[in-house]
Amino acid sequence: MKTLNSIFNKTLAAILAIGMIAFAGCSIDSTPGMGTLEVKLHDAPADYDEVNVFIERVEVNNSEDEESGWQVVSEPNQQYNLLELTNGVFEMIGEVELEEGFYPQIRLILSRDNNNVVIDGEVHDLFIPSGAQTGVKLNVNAEIEEGFTYTLLLDFDALRSVHKTGQSPVLDYILKPVIRATNEAVTGNIGGVVNPIEARAAVFAIAGEDTLSSTYANEESGEFLLVGLEDGTYDVSVEPREEGFGSEYLENVEVTVGETTDLETIELTTESNE
Incomplete structure (x- = not known):
């Protein structure tokens, strides 16, 4: 009998727990309409x-x-x-x-x-x-x-x-x-790291002849994130803001809604002064 009661109590607890989860998932605080x-x-x-x-x-x-x-x-x-x-x-x-x-x-x-x-x-x-x-x-x-x-x-x-x-x-x-408005739900991002950090790189996401997003790589970590890009293909241009470094140009970078395309580490060449 104790076994049956135990099973019943555990089953009831599970049903109540599922019900509470389902109830919590409803927008009970939202106003109709x-x-x-x-x-x-x-x-x-x-x-x-x-x-x-x-x-x-x-x-x-x-x-x-x-x-x-x-x-x-x-x-x-x-x-x-x-x-x-x-x-x-x-x-x-x-x-x-x-x-x-x-x-x-x-x-x-x-x-x-x-x-x-x-x-x-x-x-x-x-x-x-x-x-x-x-x-x-x-x-x-x-x-x-x-x-x-x-x-x-x-x-x-x-x-x-x-x-x-x-x-x-x-x-x-x-x-x-000059302000560009986008719906976050239909956008994705492009991220990565630029080395050397000393290059103080600027990074641009380009579609056709338009630059749709730009940022500076973080001056302590080299990390960058280009945000608010709609689903599609972009070219990414990495330009040093300090002399002595080469630039990089990456073509056909895919952006998917709700995701960040990771370009990992982009290495800039060091230009010779000779």
């Missing part, structure tokens, strides 16, 4: 000390009228140094539950103040022509589905966004944001 939008910020590298951008709000639109239908995703009211968001480092700048549906646009409302570029230790104000009034608008075509999270990657290209005007010190530098 709602999905989640996440917005992550990252950057391509640039040869400045810092590029600081102050983001007041992140908004999304599901209306055909671009002047109406904007909903607030988040209000960071925070300054971000874009050059800290390279090599696979992201900053979450917004997360919100939205009604399921199609959201064609997102925009960043930037502050008129608190934007600057630091060059050789000197701080220069960044003038933004219209970002504070109308926002930096991006076509994203995000489809929000009930119970699912849609993660949007915003690649804020500091190198292409900062422009020296040559005018008065007040308008010495202006910011014309």
Whole structure:
């Protein structure tokens, strides 16, 4: 009898455990008819000390009228140094539950103040022509589905966004944001290590004539990660930023959604001074 009771108790415990696991797998905290939008910020590298951008709000639109239908995703009211968001480092700048549906646009409302570029230790104000009034608008075509999270990657290209005007010190530098938006769910990455570390290499993922992702290899480990690449084939160019090293060009590197293609170690040749 004890054996039968023991078997029964173990069976009951197993059934309850399975039931609890199944119950835990349900989205019990999600709101019916709602999905989640996440917005992550990252950057391509640039040869400045810092590029600081102050983001007041992140908004999304599901209306055909671009002047109406904007909903607030988040209000960071925070300054971000874009050059800290390279090599696979992201900053979450917004997360919100939205009604399921199609959201064609997102925009960043930037502050008129608190934007600057630091060059050789000197701080220069960044003038933004219209970002504070109308926002930096991006076509994203995000489809929000009930119970699912849609993660949007915003690649804020500091190198292409900062422009020296040559005018008065007040308008010495202006910011014309260049931002590429991708759906994280349909992207993969390319990673590896560049040797020698002393080469301080820049790494580029190229499709046709377009550079779609770039980064600097880590100056302590030589590691690099090119993120936000859609499924397909890319060429990878590795260029030293220090003299005395050769470059490398790898063709037909395959990227698969949800995976990181590991190029392992890329050895740069040492050029002779003779």
